[in-house]
Amino acid sequence: MATETSVLAGLEPHVFWGHFEALTRIARPSRHEEPVIEHVRRWTERHGFELRQDAGRNLVIHVPATPGREGAPTITLQGHLDMVCERDPSSPNDAAEGRIALVRDGDWLTADGTTLGADDGVAIAAMMALVEDESLAHGPLELLMTVAEEVGLEGANDLDPGLVGGSILVNLDSEEDGKLTVGCAGSTDTWVRIEASRDAAGDEVVALAVTVSGGQGGHSGMGIALGRSNAVKVLGRALREASETVPFRLVSFSGGKSRNAIPRDAGAVCSVAAGDEDAFRTAVAASAATIRDAFTTTDPSLSIAVDSADASDAPWTAEATARLLDAVALVPTGPLAMSQDFDDLVETSTSLGEALTEGDRLTLHSLSRSSNDSALPEVIATLDAAARLAGGQLEVKVNYGGWRPKLDSPALAVAKTVYERLFDEPPIVTAVHAGLETAVIGSKVHGLDMLSFGPQIEFPHSPDERVSIPTVERFWKLLVAFLDELSAEAR
Numbered sequence: 001m002a003t004e005t006s007v008l009a010g011l012e013p014h015v016f017w018g019h020f021e022a023l024t025r026i027a028r029p030s031r032h033e034e035p036v037i038e039h040v041r042r043w044t045e046r047h048g049f050e051l052r053q054d055a056g057r058n059l060v061i062h063v064p065a066t067p068g069r070e071g072a073p074t075i076t077l078q079g080h081l082d083m084v085c086e087r088d089p090s091s092p093n094d095a096a097e098g099r100i101a102l103v104r105d106g107d108w109l110t111a112d113g114t115t116l117g118a119d120d121g122v123a124i125a126a127m128m129a130l131v132e133d134e135s136l137a138h139g140p141l142e143l144l145m146t147v148a149e150e151v152g153l154e155g156a157n158d159l160d161p162g163l164v165g166g167s168i169l170v171n172l173d174s175e176e177d178g179k180l181t182v183g184c185a186g187s188t189d190t191w192v193r194i195e196a197s198r199d200a201a202g203d204e205v206v207a208l209a210v211t212v213s214g215g216q217g218g219h220s221g222m223g224i225a226l227g228r229s230n231a232v233k234v235l236g237r238a239l240r241e242a243s244e245t246v247p248f249r250l251v252s253f254s255g256g257k258s259r260n261a262i263p264r265d266a267g268a269v270c271s272v273a274a275g276d277e278d279a280f281r282t283a284v285a286a287s288a289a290t291i292r293d294a295f296t297t298t299d300p301s302l303s304i305a306v307d308s309a310d311a312s313d314a315p316w317t318a319e320a321t322a323r324l325l326d327a328v329a330l331v332p333t334g335p336l337a338m339s340q341d342f343d344d345l346v347e348t349s350t351s352l353g354e355a356l357t358e359g360d361r362l363t364l365h366s367l368s369r370s371s372n373d374s375a376l377p378e379v380i381a382t383l384d385a386a387a388r389l390a391g392g393q394l395e396v397k398v399n400y401g402g403w404r405p406k407l408d409s410p411a412l413a414v415a416k417t418v419y420e421r422l423f424d425e426p427p428i429v430t431a432v433h434a435g436l437e438t439a440v441i442g443s444k445v446h447g448l449d450m451l452s453f454g455p456q457i458e459f460p461h462s463p464d465e466r467v468s469i470p471t472v473e474r475f476w477k478l479l480v481a482f483l484d485e486l487s488a489e490a491r
């Protein structure tokens with residue numbers, strides 16, 4: 001519990017903040033949740049709740065209804081036990097060892113030198129505080145606490161669907177006050193793999209490196225509609241345009257660091273006849289000028305440079321070079337369809353995230369997303385066609401389906417009514433173009449009516465992570481009133 005000397009002294013809801021503070025003293029990096037699982041296990045024993053755990057180590061705690069609400073539908077509350085443990089290298093604190101030093105900065109709560117773990121300690125603390133408070137009314141509850149959310153939704157992917165018996169699931173992992181989230185994107189990874197032959201470079205050639213840098217990048221889902229440059233595509237375009245005036249052969253082509261981010265860096269080594277070096281530099285510079293002009297608003301610092309390089313490998317043949325550059329041109333990147341339910345929300349997109357040269361092979365790795373599962377096959381077909389036309393093959397890995405918004409959801413109707421009654425204004429109902437655990441859980445447990453909300457959390461996954469204290473109280477009030485209303489209706 002919060003003590004009088006704690007920076008949390010006096011904050012409401014008192015019991016919530018006590019649980020939140022206790023969590024900051026327990027190490028809970030992804031895949032190493034055992035201490036926090038033990039903490040929750042001891043807590044359930046003290047309260048006499050039934051706890052079940054699946055092979056994926058996710059927890060479900062069964063909490064009986066409060067008196068008079070036994071006939072209400074079972075509601076599943078859900079959040080994740082793990083947190084991202086980032087820190088400033090100079091800080092004495094380390095979230096990975098359960099050393100989080102809370103700091104109050106006006107209306108914000110943050111941590112000194114580390115992530116705070118409000119993502120998603122808020123959910124776990126809220127669940128614990130809620131069921132301890134005997135003044136609150138609710139129907140039967142299931143507290144679903146997943147593990148390893150921050151490493152590709154691993155826990156949710158391993159979830160035993162038999163553990164979830166509720167008809168309504170409320171995810172408590174949203175980071176925007178005032179919003180009710182009712183949808184998110186599913187995702188599929190693809191790899192275009194092209195094997196192409198190489199041939200000795202011959203005499204009188206120079207190796208030149210073409211490097212793209214300085215783009216703004218960003219999240220490959222949430223940021224896909226910002227129009228920012230993709231360094232892999234920019235590199236492909238510059239080389240393709242240069243090849244129209246100067247012959248050269250590719251030695252290597254690579255870029256991007258993560259499927260989840262828009263590439264900011266890419267580089268290629270080209271084998272150019274010594275007599276063509278100046279013409280090659282001129283051609284790339286001409287192309288670069290047009291490309292920079294295209295991105296003058298979104299990526300003012302975009303740079304495309306040519307430098308001397310060492311080339312130890314034989315270049316691909318001229319035919320292979322043309323084919324590989326065609327492939328880079330053909331693989332789409334960007335938003336493909338907008339949501340019909342929400343303004344300015346992307347429904348379907350694809351992002352070319354990584355290019356990799358290994359031996360004779362070029363691999364182009366994309367992540368395609370949609371909240372509409374029926375839309376993705378067309379995107380995958382496009383990538384497959386690109387792979388085949390370039391003489392390569394496509395590998396496909398479906399990660400999970402989308403959470404498609406249902407604007408006539410009964411749970412959403414109740415949440416909207418309760419929200420308006422509490423705060424005298426309607427909530428913003430929205431969806432996100434990224435993956436949430438709800439997408440995975442919803443594709444395993446069919447027919448779940450799902451909703452997500454939470455307090456305002458900023459800069460998650462960084463040492464600047466902070467949670468707005470007044471919005472925690474709003475979040476708490478909404479959660480309490482929502483559970484009361486849902487169980488009161490069914491009485």
Ligand SMILES: [Zn+2]
Pocket residue numbers: 080119120149173
């Ligand atoms: Zn989270």
